Amino acid sequence: MQRICTIILSIFLFTLCAACGQENQNPSENAMNDEASVAVRESAVDSSENVPIPEHFVLIEGGTFQMGSPEDEPWRSEDEIQHSVTVSDFYMSSYELTQVEYEAVMGSNPSNFLGDDLPVENITWLDAIAYCNARSEQENLTPAYVVEGDSVYWDRSANGYRLPTEAEWEYACRAGTTTPFSMENSPSAEEANYYGHYPYQIEENYFSQGNLAVQPGIYRQTTVAVGSFSANPFGLYDMHGNVGEWTWDAYGEYPVEAQVDPTGAETGTRRVYRGGGWNDFAKNMRSAYRATMDQDKGSFHVGMRLVLNASAGSGSVIGSAAQNAENHNAENILIAYFTWGGNTEGVAEEIQRQTGVDLFEITLVHPYSSDYNTVLDEAQRDQNEQARPELASHVENMEQYDTILLGYPNWWASIPMPIASFLEEYDFAGKTIVPFCSHGGGRFGQSLTAIAKLAPDAAMGEGLSVHYSGGSSLGDDVSAWLELNGIAVD
Numbered sequence: 010m011q012r013i014c015t016i017i018l019s020i021f022l023f024t025l026c027a028a029c030g031q032e033n034q035n036p037s038e039n040a041m042n043d044e045a046s047v048a049v050r051e052s053a054v055d056s057s058e059n060v061p062i063p064e065h066f067v068l069i070e071g072g073t074f075q076m077g078s079p080e081d082e083p084w085r086s087e088d089e090i091q092h093s094v095t096v097s098d099f100y101m102s103s104y105e106l107t108q109v110e111y112e113a114v115m116g117s118n119p120s121n122f123l124g125d126d127l128p129v130e131n132i133t134w135l136d137a138i139a140y141c142n143a144r145s146e147q148e149n150l151t152p153a154y155v156v157e158g159d160s161v162y163w164d165r166s167a168n169g170y171r172l173p174t175e176a177e178w179e180y181a182c183r184a185g186t187t188t189p190f191s192m193e194n195s196p197s198a199e200e201a202n203y204y205g206h207y208p209y210q211i212e213e214n215y216f217s218q219g220n221l222a223v224q225p226g227i228y229r230q231t232t233v234a235v236g237s238f239s240a241n242p243f244g245l246y247d248m249h250g251n252v253g254e255w256t257w258d259a260y261g262e263y264p265v266e267a268q269v270d271p272t273g274a275e276t277g278t279r280r281v282y283r284g285g286g287w288n289d290f291a292k293n294m295r296s297a298y299r300a301t302m303d304q305d306k307g308s309f310h311v312g313m314r315l316v317l318n319a320s321a322g323s324g325s326v327i328g329s330a331a332q333n334a335e336n337h338n339a340e341n342i343l344i345a346y347f348t349w350g351g352n353t354e355g356v357a358e359e360i361q362r363q364t365g366v367d368l369f370e371i372t373l374v375h376p377y378s379s380d381y382n383t384v385l386d387e388a389q390r391d392q393n394e395q396a397r398p399e400l401a402s403h404v405e406n407m408e409q410y411d412t413i414l415l416g417y418p419n420w421w422a423s424i425p426m427p428i429a430s431f432l433e434e435y436d437f438a439g440k441t442i443v444p445f446c447s448h449g450g451g452r453f454g455q456s457l458t459a460i461a462k463l464a465p466d467a468a469m470g471e472g473l474s475v476h477y478s479g480g481s482s483l484g485d486d487v488s489a490w491l492e493l494n495g496i497a498v499d
């Protein structure tokens with residue numbers, strides 16, 4: 010407590026001092042109405058604080074924009090409510106942070122795909138925060154964050170490296186555009202690194218290509234060197250695709266009122282990451298699309314991009330502490346799964362064998378076709394319509410369970426729609442959902458974001474992704490995963 014008071018007091022004093030010497034910073038005075046009024050400056054030195062701006066950082070001149078997506082934007086989510094946001098000037102790295110940059114500061118490289126110029130990935134939000142601070146210290150800047158366990162305080166007046174806010178990120182990504190992507194047309198696989206089989210608005214079944222009006226592009230199945238494609242109008246590379254990028258903000262509903270330099274939800278431990286990654290469909294690379302994950306989890310399609318203040322902000326923002334792992338009692342744990350081909354069922358049965366907990370299959374009143382080509386079309390239709398197929402099976406005593414081990418196959422880089430029906434049927438507030446996913450190479454895709462949005466009040470455990478049936482290592486993988494989540498083996 011004493012520490013917090015000291016921080017708040019010193020921020021207040023610093024802000025007071027900074028305000029004395031600052032020019033008028035009313036952001037509305039340099040409001041951006043069109044692309045032309047946006048200045049991009051490379052390798053500058055910020056005169057207001059004499060902080061040398063590193064190479065490849067560009068000045069993003071602040072302004073006002075419509076954050077979120079218009080209601081008629083194809084594939085928009087309900088959490089993209091458009092509202093007016095003003096952001097102040099800031100500097101942003103033209104490139105996603107590379108592995109060589111990360112390793113030089115942290116001494117290790119957690120990435121899944123290895124290469125100096127590839128973006129660092131597989132870092133948690135907390136890792137990203139630690140990197141910002143460590144690099145600031147190396148360069149004699151004031152760290153932007155104070156980390157106390159899982160709680161993080163952002164000193165907005167500090168001149169150190171930091172993550173963009175969600176609003177800064179979207180403003181920079183849009184670069185004055187109001188279209189779903191910052192390029193004129195939706196990106197082809199030659200313009201961004203993503204799941205190129207599924208360009209925007211031609212998500213029709215890749216597996217029956219004969220019917221497609223536009224031929225899909227390549228799917229690289231890996232990250233690529235940062236800056237491999239053209240920059241957006243602000244001079245920023247890979248804002249769409251390659252890796253998603255952590256932002257400061259905790260995930261929450263947007264306010265409808267106009268905002269100035271918003272910093273996200275006041276509570277919550279799920280952080281927003283933006284821009285989509287190498288394994289995302291184009292629709293999930295849209296400028297307005299919001300992905301979210303627990304702050305202590307990482308993924309091979311999520312990295313980071315650095316920002317520096319252009320002038321000192323004021324105040325501090327407090328990120329709330331992560332929920333601690335609970336003790337799980339076997340009688341309070343339920344395995345609930347949906348399967349089409351049996352792979353997820355096999356994983357569920359292995360979990361049941363190791364734990365002895367209750368097992369529940371999510372089944373449909375009108376099951377999907379057992380024919381592979383037909384189910385592809387049916388599943389895609391359901392996902393396009395965001396359908397909620399009627400469930401045939403129901404958990405009678407859901408209140409008994411505080412932990413749900415939720416299994417599903419990766420369908421179209423997300424959850425099958427029966428999982429959405431299941432998540433909407435019960436109240437998961439106060440419960441922990443621990444996902445396990447069988448996939449054909451895409452691991453979780455956007456399924457964790459989908460679950461987080463459908464069960465916003467549930468805590469999320471560490472997920473397990475299994476390639477098809479999991480092969481000979483399934484037993485070991487399951488027991489390691491159970492241990493990671495504090496679930497006792499029988």
Ligand SMILES: Cc1cc2nc3c(=O)[nH]c(=O)nc-3n(C[C@H](O)[C@H](O)[C@H](O)COP(=O)(O)O)c2cc1C
Binds near residue numbers: 353
């Ligand atoms: C309709 C459908 C869509 C699929 N989409 C994906 C996908 O986007 N990414 C992926 O890695 N695997 C995808 N797969 C493969 C399944 O995730 C994989 O085969 C899984 O093991 C199936 O689990 P199940 O046997 O429990 O149904 C898809 C399979 C089907 C039937």
